[in-house]
Amino acid sequence: MTYTARLRVWRGDTGGGALTDYEVEVNEGEVVLDILHRLQATQTPDLAVRWNCKAGKCGSCSAEINGRPRLLCMTRMSVFEPGETLTVTPMRTFPVIRDLVADVSFNYAKAREIPSFTPPPDLGPGEYRMKQADVGRSQEFRKCIECYLCQNTCHVVRDHEENKPAFAGPRYLMRVAELEMHPLDIADRVADVQDEHGLGLCNITKCCTDVCPEGIKITDNALIPMKERVADQRYDPLVWLGRTITRRRDRPARG
Amino acid sequence: MTAQVRGVAAPTRAQVPAGTLRTDRWWLLPAATTVGLLTFVVYGGFRAFQQQYFFADERYLTPFYSPCVSLGCASEPGSAHFGMFLPDHPLIPYAALSLPFLLVFRLTCYYYRKAYYRSVWIAPAACAVPEPHAKYTGETRFPLILQNAHRYLFYLTVIISLINTYDAIVAFRHPDDGFVVGIGNVVLLANVVLLWCYTLSCHSCRHVMGGRLTHFSKHPVRYRIWTWISALNTRHATFAWITLGTLVVTDLYVLLVASGTITDLRLVG
Numbered sequence: 001m002t003y004t005a006r007l008r009v010w011r012g013d014t015g016g017g018a019l020t021d022y023e024v025e026v027n028e029g030e031v032v033l034d035i036l037h038r039l040q041a042t043q044t045p046d047l048a049v050r051w052n053c054k055a056g057k058c059g060s061c062s063a064e065i066n067g068r069p070r071l072l073c074m075t076r077m078s079v080f081e082p083g084e085t086l087t088v089t090p091m092r093t094f095p096v097i098r099d100l101v102a103d104v105s106f107n108y109a110k111a112r113e114i115p116s117f118t119p120p121p122d123l124g125p126g127e128y129r130m131k132q133a134d135v136g137r138s139q140e141f142r143k144c145i146e147c148y149l150c151q152n153t154c155h156v157v158r159d160h161e162e163n164k165p166a167f168a169g170p171r172y173l174m175r176v177a178e179l180e181m182h183p184l185d186i187a188d189r190v191a192d193v194q195d196e197h198g199l200g201l202c203n204i205t206k207c208c209t210d211v212c213p214e215g216i217k218i219t220d221n222a223l224i225p226m227k228e229r230v231a232d233q234r235y236d237p238l239v240w241l242g243r244t245i246t247r248r249r250d251r252p253a254r255g
Numbered sequence: 256m257t258a259q260v261r262g263v264a265a266p267t268r269a270q271v272p273a274g275t276l277r278t279d280r281w282w283l284l285p286a287a288t289t290v291g292l293l294t295f296v297v298y299g300g301f302r303a304f305q306q307q308y309f310f311a312d313e314r315y316l317t318p319f320y321s322p323c324v325s326l327g328c329a330s331e332p333g334s335a336h337f338g339m340f341l342p343d344h345p346l347i348p349y350a351a352l353s354l355p356f357l358l359v360f361r362l363t364c365y366y367y368r369k370a371y372y373r374s375v376w377i378a379p380a381a382c383a384v385p386e387p388h389a390k391y392t393g394e395t396r397f398p399l400i401l402q403n404a405h406r407y408l409f410y411l412t413v414i415i416s417l418i419n420t421y422d423a424i425v426a427f428r429h430p431d432d433g434f435v436v437g438i439g440n441v442v443l444l445a446n447v448v449l450l451w452c453y454t455l456s457c458h459s460c461r462h463v464m465g466g467r468l469t470h471f472s473k474h475p476v477r478y479r480i481w482t483w484i485s486a487l488n489t490r491h492a493t494f495a496w497i498t499l500g501t502l503v504v505t506d507l508y509v510l511l512v513a514s515g516t517i518t519d520l521r522l523v524g
Contacts, residue, residue, distance in 0.1 A: 016270055134470050
């Protein structure tokens, strides 16, 4: 079925902008990114939109469609009514560069703040051996395509710009969890995740999980387990007592 | 300066003339959650302090009065399985040893936190909908830092669930008729099974049982238990709501039988 869709696309830059109305042809099986490309090709050649793989794997085309953070390339036009007006804006947590392109460098800065994988010093490259049961949890987090939709939707930074220096965001709290749960990582990341990366700011309202295009259970499998590990180390006198007796205070949760 | 100016309307972000552009009924879920939680709190509060109609057919004890440890429990002989020692006062629930802990267990539960942060506290009401608060410190300060005590409430709830299980089992024995099975037994048993599902699917339970380990392969039994609990944990929110419902239904059934409004149907005995 071919029909003409009504689109409202945010056009502008840091100096200001507005939602602009367009009408664009839609064909069977197309996604929102297809429509934006047709708009670019036929009406507004200067429309800025970031994209790459068009297969939901590169994480480039993150934006907000009718106010919901989504990948442009994975949102089918068929989920909307033909008469519905589609509003497309850039991600609203990050500074805008132009039109639908946001400056996501906040995330790169947060990535650099996390100490990298730390294997035992006596283990050389090529000597890593681990069992599937031990790496299963971390592997789920490796599915992340870094689209930053979770970072964009998290109200801790979306609604509170002042929290950005203190809060790594769900994507990077999940990165800490990935390393903390890794069987060959020997760094103790629990204190840092609370003090340096702002885990305590997370109130587990699960928006990060809701918008993840890879279906990663960020809250249940990464953030809450990390909160529990922090509770082990900071807020559980019984665990503290047990570790004191068994002299395991230096590396608590490595079972 | 409002929260919105600080948030999505902050300088350098795309200047969109609306806090949210969501067109779906995003307000419906938080509104329904508020109504659901409020209904339970009002009903539970009323029943906890009613101090009447809590023991039916000489064997059905409602979970709102378990364990019945007040001197007032003497009004219903057989309802106190663990002694009576708390003073009989209108402001002291007969199950004052369990109700506060059960309430705090649910208050600090990771699912209920999400539910009431979104619905009651509106932080945020829905994803990509601006929250009204000018400042946000999450769970870093008092009193919300106390949410970290959830595991202790879990331990206590396991004990209380054992007591509920005991109540459900002894309810099969009538003082005069011996072993009997009535509709009330089915209701009590279903309630206690679902309470265990909720309790064992808790995130703290998942962590304590195996989640805190780094090398699952060295602890195959705990890994297996963690796997089971993880499967249950995916339905934790569902059990959270179902058990609110079964608690009310169970209590209501006991109330109706105890007050003589309905008669318990005997299936066996």
